[in-house]
Amino acid sequence: MTDGTPGHAIPIAPDDAFSAVSNGRRRQVLLALDQTDASLTASRLATEIAAAENGITPSQVTSEQRSRVYVSLIQSHLEVLDELGVAAYDARAKSIASTDATQPIAEHIRRLETACFAPGNSSNSEGDDGAE
Template sequence: MTETRENGLSQDALFSLLSNPRRRFILRYLNRTDESIQLQDLAAEVAAWENETDREALTSKQRKRLYVSLYQTHIPKLEEAGIVEYDGDTGQIRLTDRGGDLNRYLDVDAPDADGTRRWGRYYLLLALVVALAYGALAVGGGPLDRTGVVVIGVGWVLL
């Protein structure tokens, strides 16, 4: 059974949307801009990213191929899920509030939706501080003999 997330998408639908690198890039790009963007401009950005070049260096074939792919496949999927709004008359596309909820799945540095921190970084920092303290103790000696330092080191590794 699939779980429904706070943005109303099932886990399967969410993973299906984010499984495609083009859709992930579209969402990252739209998250960086607060305004609507022309679908042609978005296609040029995606094409430049995929071809690892500047927009100006793209060929018309590269732009057209991406435009057709976005227009026929990716934008309709994102629009159906309520992630983007696309106006076919003007060619304008923009990210909805629901699309902003996907930031936590796209950006490893983004905090979770509830504002919590990623604790893995704090644990890593704590591990580094303890490792440095242990290293200083092992090198400097301190009040422990060599056996005590080795026992503490083995205990730390086991933890």
């Protein structure tokens, strides 16, 4: 459901939007793109994503951690984002840039992450008290 605000409209089909955000690494790419006006290299994204996934700073990322993320970005995620129209991937330069869909979809990702995040709450919504 939209709130009628043009800034929140995502200029792609709903199924494409869901496909774009169905993977954590793709969500991280979209959020990173939304924070810059320039294109980002796959190498830089791999380092940032590996750091986030391992709970460390980018300077602490090992080459193995970075390589694992880099390969998945190059072989899958960046091309998917390009095909869906939420980012523009240049395979030759191994870089990705924003499209008109990047900012609104990144905003929806942030809103959903904020709505779902509950610090210190490890219980699920069904209850864990063992009562039936």
